[in-house]
Structure formats: structure tokens, C-alpha cells
Amino acid sequence: MVCADEPLLEDVLRMCAAAGTAPLVTRDVATARRAWTAAPLVVVGAESAAGLAAVDPGRRARVVVVGLDVNDAGTWAAAVRIGAEQVFVLPGDQDALIDAFANCLDRSGDDAVVVSVVGGCGGAGASCLAGAVALSASRAGEATLLVDADPLGGGIDMVLGNEAVTGLRWPDLAVTSGRISGRSLRAALPRLSALSMLSWDRGDLLTIPAASMRSVVAAGQRSHDLVIIDVPRRLDPAAEEALMRSTMTVLVVPAEIRAIAAASRVLAQLRPLTSQVSLVVRGPGPSGVGADVVADTLGLPLIASMRPDRKIAESIDEGLGPGARRRGPMATAAESVLASVRSHRSGRELT
Ligand SMILES: Nc1ncnc2c1ncn2[C@@H]1O[C@H](COP(=O)(O)OP(=O)(O)OP(=O)(O)O)[C@@H](O)[C@H]1O
Numbered sequence: 001m002v003c004a005d006e007p008l009l010e011d012v013l014r015m016c017a018a019a020g021t022a023p024l025v026t027r028d029v030a031t032a033r034r035a036w037t038a039a040p041l042v043v044v045g046a047e048s049a050a051g052l053a054a055v056d057p058g059r060r061a062r063v064v065v066v067g068l069d070v071n072d073a074g075t076w077a078a079a080v081r082i083g084a085e086q087v088f089v090l091p092g093d094q095d096a097l098i099d100a101f102a103n104c105l106d107r108s109g110d111d112a113v114v115v116s117v118v119g120g121c122g123g124a125g126a127s128c129l130a131g132a133v134a135l136s137a138s139r140a141g142e143a144t145l146l147v148d149a150d151p152l153g154g155g156i157d158m159v160l161g162n163e164a165v166t167g168l169r170w171p172d173l174a175v176t177s178g179r180i181s182g183r184s185l186r187a188a189l190p191r192l193s194a195l196s197m198l199s200w201d202r203g204d205l206l207t208i209p210a211a212s213m214r215s216v217v218a219a220g221q222r223s224h225d226l227v228i229i230d231v232p233r234r235l236d237p238a239a240e241e242a243l244m245r246s247t248m249t250v251l252v253v254p255a256e257i258r259a260i261a262a263a264s265r266v267l268a269q270l271r272p273l274t275s276q277v278s279l280v281v282r283g284p285g286p287s288g289v290g291a292d293v294v295a296d297t298l299g300l301p302l303i304a305s306m307r308p309d310r311k312i313a314e315s316i317d318e319g320l321g322p323g324a325r326r327r328g329p330m331a332t333a334a335e336s337v338l339a340s341v342r343s344h345r346s347g348r349e350l351t
């Protein structure tokens with residue numbers, strides 16, 4: 001922590017204590033520059049950001065700037081110059097900052113990859129694919145968390161045939177905004193072997209606060225190998241939060257002209273929120289539109305083309321879940337998504 005502002009330092013130390021850590025503190029940018037690369041996380045007080053930028057400490061990951069003044073343009077400029085990933089403005093961002101401390105401590109290896117799955121149009125097959133990817137990953141022994149972020153989707157637990165499994169659901173968690181322990185989240189959610197799930201109950205609650213989504217995803221990343229989120233096309237604040245937390249976003253688009261048009265509008269919403277969007281095409285379409293045409297038109301990398309899976313609706317109705325048949329088109333598409341997740345992971349390890 002590089003900070004020469006006493007009231008700010010006091011606040012941040014309190015948050016560190018809440019996350020269970022005590023930082024090394026210096027007021028001096030030269031000392032900070034020497035410790036720069038070794039620290040797991042560097043927290044720079046807004047008043048020290050410009051001074052630090054002037055000594056050019058070099059690029060590194062996990063640098064954040066913390067300040068009390070929202071309107072200070074100088075802070076943002078200095079933050080950019082030192083390569084900060086985020087600027088936290090207190091007191092508003094207190095929970096997020098505590099999360100950042102906790103993440104940095106809890107991390108066992110790297111944080112879990114977060115994959116959001118979104119349909120390019122209604123009924124594209126996004127929820128089924130999200131479920132199928134989660135099933136495949138958990139079958140392969142990965143601790144997987146499947147989060148249903150679609151309040152009007154009818155419940156992803158129904159897609160998987162897990163609605164009778166007891167455990168926490170969104171209404172129990174929607175009041176949460178602070179840090180959630182990863183281990184207790186995993187213990188409290190409905191789970192079948194390696195697959196935990198956060199779905200809806202059949203009650204009235206229809207909105208998740210963004211802060212609850214943030215806490216859940218952060219805790220999920222600390223306690224699972226992979227987090228998959230079924231994100232609705234109509235983005236609410238929780239869905240936006242989920243996308244911002246995602247390492248990868250998969251857009252599912254049927255190979256039909258109207259679906260492509262709809263998907264381009266969905267994509268425009270996703271772009272500012274999430275950087276790595278790729279495509280799964282459900283097709284070929286009735287008029288012969290191929291996956292390559294969909295990919296070219298939308299300008300997205302194609303992960304998989306998913307042929308019509310005639311058994312899928314039946315399999316879900318019977319409570320067996322999508323991809324119950326391990327060799328069907330849905331299961332194969334899910335495997336391709338997982339391969340993409342794995343290459344993403346190994347790419348991250350190399351950098
Ligand atoms: N590859 C496939 N082949 C055949 N049917 C499929 C396939 N994928 C999904 N379906 C069927 O399409 C319907 C819609 O699937 P799903 O609910 O996953 O779509 P969605 O994109 O999540 O829709 P929504 O807009 O409601 O969120 C379901 O009836 C499902 O059984």
C-alpha cells in the first residue's frame with residue numbers, strides 16, 4: 001500500500017483487516033518502486049498515484065488506485081499511467097475493495113475462469129448449452145458452479161433436473177453484498193457431485209442486486225475451478241455485472257437471418273462489458289445458412305457449430321439434463337466450449 005493520506009490509509013487498513021490481511025505500508029514512492037514487482041497486490045492512494053507515475057515503476061498486474069474524491073480527473077490520468085486495473089472510490093466501492101483483498105489472499109493458483117453464455121435471440125439454446133458445459137466440466141472432475149442469472153428463464157435447475165436438490169437459491173443470497181466465503185458458498189448451494197448450482201426458487205423475487213452478483217461470482221471463483229453463468233439477453237444490472245466479471249462470453253446464435261440480426265443487437269450490448277466474445281452456432285439453418293456465414297457477419301470467432309439435437313427437449317423433460325447423451329450434438333458443442341476454456345487457462349498461465 002502506497003499512501004501518504006492518513007484518513008484514506010486508516011480506511012483502507014480497516015478494509016484490509018476485514019479481509020484478514022495487513023499490508024506493507026509506505027508513504028514513499030521510491031520504496032514502493034523497489035517493492036513493486038514482489039507484492040501480490042499494489043494499492044496506491046490517489047494522492048501518491050502521480051508521484052509514482054513520475055518514477056515509472058514499470059508494468060505489472062494487480063495494481064489498483066484508491067481515493068476519496070470521485071471528481072478528481074488527475075487521479076484517473078495517473079492511474080492509467082501506472083497501469084492500474086481499477087480505481088476504487090470510497091466509501092462507495094468499499095465492498096469491491098474488500099473483495100479485491102480477499103481474492104488476492106484466497107487465490108489458490110489462479111482465479112477460476114468465468115464463462116457467460118448468452119442467447120443471440122429468444123430460444124437460441126443458451127441455457128441448455130450453459131447446462132451442458134457445466135455437466136461436461138463436472139463430469140471431468142472440475143469443481144463447477146453454474147449460476148442462473150435469468151430471472152425469467154424458469155430456473156436452470158429445471159434444465160438439469162436438479163430442482164429437488166436442497167440448498168441456497170437466489171432469494172436467500174440477493175440481500176448479500178459483502179464478501180462471501182467461497183467455501184461456505186460451495187457448502188450451502190445445491191450440489192450433485194462436482195456441480196454446484198445457484199438457481200431460483202419458485203417465488204416472486206425477480207431482480208438480483210449487482211453487488212450480490214459480484215459477491216457470488218467472486219466467492220464462486222475462489223471455491224470452484226470453473227464458473228458458468230446463464231445470462232439473459234435483456235441485461236439487468238446483475239447481468240451486466242456478470243459479464244464484466246467474465247473471462248469469456250459465448251453467444252449462441254441459430255443459423256437464421258433473423259437470428260443473426262437479433263444477435264448483432266445483443267452483441268452491441270455485450271461489447272462494452274466483456275472483451276472476449278465467441279460464437280456457438282446452432283445450425284445449419286433451414287435455408288442452408290452455415291456457421292461460417294454467421295461468424296463472418298457477426299465478426300466473432302466460432303467455437304462450435306451445434307447440430308439440431310432431437311433428443312434434447314425430451315432429455316430435459318425427463319430430468320436428465322442437456323447432454324445426458326455424452327455423444328449428442330449438445331454434448332459435443334459443450335466439449336468444444338470447454339476446450340476453449342482450457343486453452344484460455346493455459347494461455348493465461350503462460351503470460
Ligand atoms: N442443439 C439443439 N437442438 C435442438 N433443440 C435445442 C438445441 N438447443 C436447445 N434446444 C431447444 O431449444 C429450446 C430453447 O433452449 P434454451 O432454453 O436453452 O434457449 P435460450 O437461448 O436459453 O432461450 P431464452 O431466450 O428463453 O433464454 C429448448 O426447448 C431446447 O430444448
Ligand SMILES: [Mg+2]
Nearest residue numbers: 126127150153
Ligand atoms: Mg435461457
